[in-house]
Amino acid sequence: DTGVSQDPRHKITKRGQNVTFRCDPISEHNRLYWYRQTLGQGPEFLTYFQNEAQLEKSRLLSDRFSAERPKGSFSTLEIQRTEQGDSAMYLCASSLGPEKLFFGSGTQLSVL
Amino acid sequence: AQSVTQLGSHVSVSEGALVLLRCNYSSSVPPYLFWYVQYPNQGLQLLLKYTTGATLVKGINGFEAEFKKSETSFHLTKPSAHMSDAAEYFCAVTPSNSGGYQKVTFGTGTKLQVIP
Numbered sequence: 272d273t274g275v276s277q278d279p280r281h282k283i284t285k286r287g288q289n290v291t292f293r294c295d296p297i298s299e300h301n302r303l304y305w306y307r308q309t310l311g312q313g314p315e316f317l318t319y320f321q322n323e324a325q326l327e328k329s330r331l332l333s334d335r336f337s338a339e340r341p342k343g344s345f346s347t348l349e350i351q352r353t354e355q356g357d358s359a360m361y362l363c364a365s366s367l368g369p370e371k372l373f374f375g376s377g378t379q380l381s382v383l
Numbered sequence: 384a385q386s387v388t389q390l391g392s393h394v395s396v397s398e399g400a401l402v403l404l405r406c407n408y409s410s411s412v413p414p415y416l417f418w419y420v421q422y423p424n425q426g427l428q429l430l431l432k433y434t435t436g437a438t439l440v441k442g443i444n445g446f447e448a449e450f451k452k453s454e455t456s457f458h459l460t461k462p463s464a465h466m467s468d469a470a471e472y473f474c475a476v477t478p479s480n481s482g483g484y485q486k487v488t489f490g491t492g493t494k495l496q497v498i499p
Contacts, residue, residue: 313489
């Protein structure tokens with residue numbers, strides 16, 4: 272069990288640029304979640320995959336956000352035309368069921 | 384639909400004193416309830432969980448929580464605070480309906496400060 276791995280740890284970008292984050296879940300976990308966390312707030316749900324199927328996407332998420340999980344293994348989260356309001360910690364978690372989520376250390380995005 | 388309310392964004396206790404972090408939930412179906420902890424510069428990790436059975440659940444590092452359905456609460460306690468308990472604590476809820484997808488919803492967190 273190598274844990275959930277996220278890459279990069281930090282990303283600084285200019286407003287309007289596209290960014291992509293990667294998450295490698297624990298290998299036997301079929302469920303994968305993306306959350307966003309801003310200072311002073313709890314993790315906010317973005318989207319959820321069971322295997323390669325994206326089963327839910329938050330209504331709060333604009334069309335600039337897209338996530339994929341090809342082959343049900345790693346996942347990518349892309350943000351197009353970034354805005355300053357997108358600055359946050361992006362968290363990935365994986366699990367076999369809802370009883371225990373295993374979180375990665377997150378990707379800190381700063382949009383200048 | 385489900386939601387979590389954590390009372391108090393910051394709690395300070397003296398070392399050796401009782402820790403009490405409050406959590407109230409709302410869920411349209413019987414819930415599973417969780418406490419996660421986030422130490423500085425680390426990812427969230429599960430502290431304890433309630434799914435079914437005994438309503439008083441014990442977790443790591445001496446923490447425990449009690450599920451009270453009548454009060455829709457799941458408060459976290461520890462009899463004696465240690466300096467290493469300083470962290471941010473998140474209460475979370477998910478519906479217990481078996482099978483299928485279950486979204487985990489988090490509260491806004493309580494930052495615990497332990498004063499020597």
